[in-house]
Amino acid sequence: MTLKFGEIDLYLEFSLQQRCDQRCQDAIGDDCVCSCLGENHGGAAYLRNWTQVAETNLVGDPEVCVRHYRVRRSDVASEHVAPYEARGERKDYACDKLPFHSQENGMADVFHATHKATSTPVVLKKLHDKNPPLHKKARMAREILAGRILSGHPNAMPVWDAGPDSTWFVMPVAQATAMECPDELKDPTTLRALVDSLCSVLSAAHDAHDQGASHGWVHRDIKPANVLRLDGRWVLADWGLTRRPAGQTTHPQRTRAGASMGSEGFAAPELSIDAHSAGPTADIYSLGQLIGWAVTGRAPQQNIPLIPESGPWRAVVRAATRTDPGRRPATVRAFLGLVAQRSRNGSGGIPCQGAQPRPDLVLGVPLVPQGVPGERTVAGFLQQVQVAGVGRLACDGEEPQDDGVDLSTLR
Structure with missing residues (x-):
């Protein structure tokens, strides 16, 4: 209703014998789960206005309580839902005569359009054929369903409105x-x-x-x-x-x-x-x-x-x-x-890293040859590799040729 008329007055009238929950005892204002919306909560006043009739339930006095709220479209509008009442009616939209985009597979055309009642600019996507075959309707129905399942995700294009026959749907205008x-x-x-x-x-x-x-x-x-x-x-x-x-x-x-x-x-x-x-x-x-x-x-x-x-x-x-x-x-x-x-301190830039052979991880043997404490020599390492029977060494690098090194070229 708010999306349709822009602003409405909402009156909530609570009938006799209201039920409250003792777990709302410390609620402030409207921060509670019962119909009194915090009216009778807080300290001694809470217990004075309610009569306990069960372990957690309280019954209020027979006085009728009325609350008045004024709700505006801006209070409920979201970028993920249409800023108007979406009725699933194709006649609610005025489309340009020619599409600004047609899908490569010829399945659908995309038009600039306007929601007539509110003059909201939208994008309307509809199946290309006047009487589209069942498989095309099924594809569009799947697209609509996926969009609605992801509705609310900030990085999914929202579906604002759609036809019940799955031949068209509406989304916001991207830049x-x-x-x-x-x-x-x-x-x-x-x-x-x-x-x-x-x-x-x-x-x-x-x-x-x-x-x-x-x-x-x-x-x-x-x-x-x-x-x-x-x-x-x-x-x-x-x-x-x-x-x-x-x-x-x-x-x-x-x-x-x-x-x-x-x-x-x-x-x-x-x-x-x-x-x-x-x-x-x-x-x-x-x-x-x-x-x-x-x-x-x-x-x-x-x-x-x-x-x-x-x-x-x-x-x-x-x-x-x-x-x-x-x-x-x-x-x-x-x-x-x-x-x-590859990130640098979590920023958008990703620095280059040279190839770093990891023989200790690949072979399960240390780079330092046995019997030569602290000495790192290629000859000593290759001797261990030869004993291990490995002919190619895997590397962790960013060049395609760094996927591995043929050890015979190092001998």
Whole structure:
């Protein structure tokens, strides 16, 4: 009602024989759980106005109590809900004649629109076909559901209104997309803010599942055009290709094995093989490609990791975009742990770190040769390596060639 009329007067009338709870005894003002809203609470006055009839219940006198509140739209409006009454009626919105964006797969068109009653500018997304087939409705219904499940998360694009037939929905107007901000993303702090924002919403989505399920919602289409700046923060939009939590798929054959999914260059390799089975690591791959795009300024190619030639993000992108999903960070938390390892005092800048061989961790033997206390020599170490029968040494470094060193080249 408040969203519809802007301001309402609310009168709360409490009938006879009100019930109170003794646990409200120390409540102040409206900070209580009973109908008196603190009117009769506090010290001796509390006990004088109520009669105890059970262990915790009190009964008040028969006087009728009326409370008056004036509620304004600003009191209840939130950036996560429409600043007007959302009725699910398409006629409530006036759309531009031509869309400002059409999805590459031809599924939907996106229009600038206005809520007629309040003149609120919005963005309206609707299916392209006049009589869309069932599978397209199902995709949009899934996008609407994901948006509402994540409603309230500061880094998820909110769904303000939607049609009951799942052919259209409304969202707030964003100021820009990441695709339109390449120069800004050259700044390490700005890029780090974007990465942290995406990690926050992806973590919430991946964890939104029932007990026993392997994962929650997987976006499967992370790319610069789907990352928007809304009121000073980054939000992830377009959940049309999202994968439901394991065990909740309504039509498993809707995503056929071998059918490519996602956006070229940003989509993980497994999305072109068996997109239905793809898990959170598919989003980790896309996040790595997005970082590579931001750092290098180049568009990624399909199934080719876009690893920066140098710089602080190199190791992060390399780990996130490995072809084998099992070799990527398994969770957003693990990915952020990798970022934290490269961070400088928790700031947006991520310093370079040279390759640091860790033979003591890989081989389980000390670098100092036995019998030569305190002396660190390559010859002594290689002698131990030869005894251990190891021909390649794993390294912790950020260059691709630092994945390992062929020890035969050192002999």
